Amino acid sequence: MSSIKQQSQVTQLSANKSGAIFGGLTILLILLFILDLFLGSVTIRPGEIIRAIFNNSDETTRTILTQFRLPKAITALLVGIALSISGLQMQTLFRNPMAGPYVLGLSSGASLGVAFVILGFSSDLSPESIRGFGNWAIAAASWAGAGLVMLFIMIISSRIKNIMTVLILGIMLSSAISAIVSIMQYFSNETMLKAYIIWTMGSLGNLTASQLNVMIVSVAAGVILSLISVKMLNALLLGENYARSIGLDVKRSRFLIIAGTSILTGTITAFCGPIGFIGIAVPHLARIILRTSDHKILIPGTILAGALVMLLSDIISQMPGSDNTLPVNSVTALIGIPVVIWVILHDQRHRDIF
Amino acid sequence: MKSSTGNILSFSNLGIGFESGKFRRLLLPPLTGSADKGELIAVIGKNGIGKSTLLRTFAGLQAPLTGELTIDGKNIAEFSRMGLSARIGYISTEIIRVSNMKVYDLVSLGRFPHTNWLGRIDRSDNEVIIDSIAKTGMTEFRERPVTELSDGERQRAMIAMVLAQDAGIMLMDEPTAFLDLSSKFEIIQLLHELTRTREKTIIFSTHDLATAVSQADKIWLLKEDGLAEGAPEDLMLNGSFKTLFYETKVKFDSRDGSFSFRNVEKGRIFVRGEGELKQWTEKALSRAGYAVVETDSAGEVEVPSQLNSRWKCKVPGYSLEFESIYDLVSWIRRNDSIS
Numbered sequence: 001m002s003s004i005k006q007q008s009q010v011t012q013l014s015a016n017k018s019g020a021i022f023g024g025l026t027i028l029l030i031l032l033f034i035l036d037l038f039l040g041s042v043t044i045r046p047g048e049i050i051r052a053i054f055n056n057s058d059e060t061t062r063t064i065l066t067q068f069r070l071p072k073a074i075t076a077l078l079v080g081i082a083l084s085i086s087g088l089q090m091q092t093l094f095r096n097p098m099a100g101p102y103v104l105g106l107s108s109g110a111s112l113g114v115a116f117v118i119l120g121f122s123s124d125l126s127p128e129s130i131r132g133f134g135n136w137a138i139a140a141a142s143w144a145g146a147g148l149v150m151l152f153i154m155i156i157s158s159r160i161k162n163i164m165t166v167l168i169l170g171i172m173l174s175s176a177i178s179a180i181v182s183i184m185q186y187f188s189n190e191t192m193l194k195a196y197i198i199w200t201m202g203s204l205g206n207l208t209a210s211q212l213n214v215m216i217v218s219v220a221a222g223v224i225l226s227l228i229s230v231k232m233l234n235a236l237l238l239g240e241n242y243a244r245s246i247g248l249d250v251k252r253s254r255f256l257i258i259a260g261t262s263i264l265t266g267t268i269t270a271f272c273g274p275i276g277f278i279g280i281a282v283p284h285l286a287r288i289i290l291r292t293s294d295h296k297i298l299i300p301g302t303i304l305a306g307a308l309v310m311l312l313s314d315i316i317s318q319m320p321g322s323d324n325t326l327p328v329n330s331v332t333a334l335i336g337i338p339v340v341i342w343v344i345l346h347d348q349r350h351r352d353i354f
Numbered sequence: 355m356k357s358s359t360g361n362i363l364s365f366s367n368l369g370i371g372f373e374s375g376k377f378r379r380l381l382l383p384p385l386t387g388s389a390d391k392g393e394l395i396a397v398i399g400k401n402g403i404g405k406s407t408l409l410r411t412f413a414g415l416q417a418p419l420t421g422e423l424t425i426d427g428k429n430i431a432e433f434s435r436m437g438l439s440a441r442i443g444y445i446s447t448e449i450i451r452v453s454n455m456k457v458y459d460l461v462s463l464g465r466f467p468h469t470n471w472l473g474r475i476d477r478s479d480n481e482v483i484i485d486s487i488a489k490t491g492m493t494e495f496r497e498r499p500v501t502e503l504s505d506g507e508r509q510r511a512m513i514a515m516v517l518a519q520d521a522g523i524m525l526m527d528e529p530t531a532f533l534d535l536s537s538k539f540e541i542i543q544l545l546h547e548l549t550r551t552r553e554k555t556i557i558f559s560t561h562d563l564a565t566a567v568s569q570a571d572k573i574w575l576l577k578e579d580g581l582a583e584g585a586p587e588d589l590m591l592n593g594s595f596k597t598l599f600y601e602t603k604v605k606f607d608s609r610d611g612s613f614s615f616r617n618v619e620k621g622r623i624f625v626r627g628e629g630e631l632k633q634w635t636e637k638a639l640s641r642a643g644y645a646v647v648e649t650d651s652a653g654e655v656e657v658p659s660q661l662n663s664r665w666k667c668k669v670p671g672y673s674l675e676f677e678s679i680y681d682l683v684s685w686i687r688r689n690d691s692i693s
Contacts, residue, residue, distance in 0.1 A: 238452070239450070246515075292454055
């Protein structure tokens with residue numbers, strides 16, 4: 001009996017500790033979100049934001065805030081959340097610490113889906129008529145592309161246990177997909193090509209309101225799927241055999257996890273283009289901070305950390321105090337790659353990083 | 355004589371093996387056997403004969419190819435995955451390497467069939483987990499990451515996980531494979547105790563025949579011609595063990611169930627003396643390839659006694675004295691003159 005009491009004290013203690021970490025991360029997130037609203041090529045003073053909220057500031061400031069800054073900050077938040085959860089789910093499902101939506105080619109798969117929609121349809125297409133396809137069509141094509149790659153990686157990882165081999169095959173796969181997209185570009189006409197190129201340059205900043213709506217709904221669906229998968233992900237940590245023997249329906253859970261990951265990565269890639277190294281790096285950051293393998297804690301932790309890192313990347317890409325901006329892709333790569341390198345070096349010693 | 359109604363697990367004409375599409379490979383002739391509540395059963399057989407496949411079939415990880423397999427009197431195919439997991443726990447030889455996973459976390463995963471959709475551990479789950487950890491002697495390692503455990507400790511943690519699963523049957527594939535002698539003994543002792551105090555039916559595969567023979571209630575001996583079932587003593591008496599090693603160089607002593615290597619006999623020797631000294635000297639000589647005989651023979655070794663602190667060796671043409679068994683045996687090896 002005394003040992004049970006002792007144990008509940010221990011869990012209480014660690015619950016308090018992770019509670020404090022979550023509280024800290026949330027406060028940091030709110031601060032960064034507000035900071036992201038201030039900073040940009042036009043710096044807005046805090047007072048003006050408050051006035052904008054109460055609707056009595058000048059028109060320009062309000063337009064900048066509601067039409068540009070706020071959608072961009074929300075987009076950054078969604079991108080960070082979606083890609084990070086995708087990475088965490090992939091790392092657990094494939095039992096591969098090097099897994100992520102970008103490195104294993106999910107982003108490429110999603111862009112192939114988009115290329116099919118934009119380049120594969122009738123030749124009399126104007127950039128305006130792409131809107132006609134609807135954002136949902138583009139999103140769905142992305143999901144399908146990401147999902148196909150996900151299935152392919154699933155088949156590879158069930159046969160090949162070597163983490164690095166799977167990684168190399170993933171890179172091969174993305175190169176092959178890029179080649180297919182290039183061929184499609186070569187054979188498409190000028191208008192379609194232009195529409196596609198504009199899409200590939202997609203960033204956090206130029207989403208329409210309806211695109212943002214599609215994104216919010218899809219990411220919410222993906223997050224809900226990931227929360228449903230918490231128990232399954234925990235079981236999958238033990239590998240397929242143990243997962244089954246403790247009672248997991250492996251097929252069903254794989255389907256759910258693959259569906260969730262494809263929706264999350266596909267949606268982001270459809271509207272913001274491929275963004276690298278957030279998905280692979282953030283789950284490791286969450287593990288380092290929270291020191292747990294339990295997805296009940298890791299998923300909320302990854303959501304917070306992902307949103308934080310992406311907001312930070314966006315702020316850095318604005319280059320506060322200068323008129324220039326950096327591509328957000330480069331910023332995420334420069335933040336993510338050191339984490340990945342750390343994981344690889346760490347792996348040399350332990351061979352069991354997650 | 356045998357009724358299958360009271361058995362917690364029973365199988366008849368069970369075909370085990372692999373099947374994918376049209377390809378089908380049956381590993382063994384149809385097997386028949388049964389396990390009762392609270393029995394410790396050892397599965398024995400050569401490498402690759404199908405011990406792991408048999409355990410995987412019991413665990414529901416592989417479907418039976420032919421025949422019938424019942425758990426608690428119900429065909430295994432009628433169970434849902436969750437329902438089966440509430441009755442059967444399984445530990446493979448696969449080592450779990452998940453960093454940041456503590457022993458408590460691992461054991462709590464054993465509650466999988468009993469928790470809600472989120473896997474929430476409530477008060478009663480917590481009690482089962484704590485109890486399982488205590489039962490396996492892992493209480494002080496509760497907050498230790500599983501990656502930092504020794505082989506023996508990890509095996510204990512795995513057993514705790516399956517205990518927390520609260521299944522009547524526990525299957526273990528080579529639980530003592532990586533363990534040193536004392537951990538090996540402790541694990542088997544723990545399994546034995548669990549069958550007695552918790553009424554668990556434990557089925558484990560092993561290569562360690564001496565342990566199996568001394569601890570198991572029942573042995574399932576897998577051979578090319580099928581499965582031999584019985585108490586270790588039954589199999590000993592009906593000669594099943596001898597056929598297991600018929601072609602190999604292992605010698606089975608049916609008096610105490612021990613095994614030794616059969617060496618080519620180089621000659622016969624008689625050891626004069628008594629007690630431990632005689633016993634160990636005989637052991638060294640038989641390792642060197644000599645048959646120890648009970649009567650006077652041409653070769654004779656006298657072990658140290660109160661009168662003499664040296665080993666005396668008398669063979670035709672020689673009479674020598676040695677400081678240690680090592681010196682004695684090395685000399686005999688160099689001069690294969692005893693016959």
